[in-house]
Amino acid sequence: MTYTLTTPLYYVNDRAHLGSAYTTLACDAIARYRRLKGESVLFITGCDEHGQKIQRTAEAAGMSPQAHCDAISADYRALWERWQISNDRFIRTTDPRHQRIVEQFFARVEANGDITEGRQQGWYCVACEEFKDDPREAQDPECPIHRRPLEWRDEVNLFFRLSRYQDQIQALIQTPGFIAPESRRREVENFVAHGLRDFSISRVNLPWGIPVPGHQGHTFYVWFDALLGYITALLAAEDEPLLDTALARGWPASLHVIGKDILRFHAVYWPAMLLSAGLPLPAKVFGHGFLTREGQKMGKSLGNVLDPAVLLERCGTDAVRWYLLRDIPFGDDGDFQQQRFTDLVNNDLANTIGNLLNRTSSMARRWFDDGVPPGQDSTRSADSSHPLAVAATAACRTFEAALEQLDFRQAAEAALQLAIQANGYLNEQAPWSLMKREGTRDQVADDLYAVLESARIVGLLLAPLLPDLSSRMLLQLGQTPPQSLAAAAPDQPSPSSWVDQLRWGGLVPASTLPEPVPVMARLELTEDL
């Protein structure tokens, strides 16, 4: 059973912003975690490239829509690569294979009697790509979101008979766990309770879209086409673009991670489309919150957008991942504050975790021949009752339970807590004092072994959240990172799985410890990002 998870397919109207990076990083952590647990994972991201808005943006830039999409989607792809995102697929809705999938899907929906023709008359916002039901006044109505004039449309469109699925959708959103976080469910419930209305799935006179088969002049409405991208993305490189082939690769999705603003599309329209085509439904839709910056909405007009590429370049992947995952409750809105960002990164990663490894490794090397000290058998055994062994076991348990709930904060906190406990233990035992006395060498060996072991486990726990720092820590301990690269062969079970490695006692006494180099540099940001 494959664990399929998706980011939204990002709209290529503009370049990637921090919000997309946030979503993608979170998904990456989930994907890495599930792979480490030994599950087969299909992590999907990509770009949504059709629609009038794209067409106009491209025109305004003096480009063809295709050239525009090529450029922006290449940006996305490159950005995720630099962020070390471990996605298995990158789908573009302009991929010719996507058209084939959409056609087949549409055929099923149409065969099921869910496509009707209807006249759509009203004010349209191109930025929203939506009809606005009831603009206040007829004179120069504008979109309340975009503050742009609405355009009058009067066209015959194809409609999807959403209304037929009222009961099924209502039941679906009652299913515990389908909409997450729980607090978002009510909003969707109310929307559905007002009665689902059929919605148009085609546009006329819009060349930049996928033609609707058998309906001259119609192209698919962007959302209809975009959502299906999740299915096209399932196709492996060598697969024929057949719907059934794609589905067999990993449908239904286990998780769609999206921003809270597009919950309705994913929790209502999308499941209804799938029901109509007779396909199974995704297990969970998670709507996370938005990021502000220093308390303000980020936007071009305010000139305060935080470019994820710049952020990465200046601060590194570990720092940003840590801040976003550790400090912002996944699901709630969050605020990016530079001071807090550097404080947290320096405190948690450099001072607490990095320095723990550095000081311990340094002592071990000095007094135990550049290697892991020979702790006593009882200290090294997997069922050791050493206080740090107990703490480590508890940390692992909390960590896993938290990630199962997509609670990155709690997971990060669990790893951090172990490092804090190890630092505290070190200060209590004060091996540097013990070493000045006679006959304490065994005690010191035990103490250092236990602290090094704790550091190893912290490093392992961080693997899904901060893959880079994790490997640096493990290398510093003379260990091999659990999976050296994201795309490890899925069918090949690694000799020692992550879960096995998490057991206490993995460090081999007398094995060599490399010369310690700080694994995490402090951030010294002299100017604003």
Next chain:
RNA sequence: GGCUCGGUAGCUCAGCUGGUUAGAGCGUGGGAUUCAUAACCCCAAGGUCGGGAGUUCAAGUCUCCCCCGAGCCA
């Protein structure tokens, strides 16, 4: 305008079905220490729990009204 979620120490947040002196981390101040990345460890100050009214022996925790923020629907 309607709906949903949130408003708890300077900052980010915990506070389950109402019940002793409202908690944690960061930041700030002080102490201790030297193995370490001016790091680690310990201690302290800091809150009329957005505002108002009500229910109750008892409310951050329930009810109503208002204010602020975010999202959805208009």
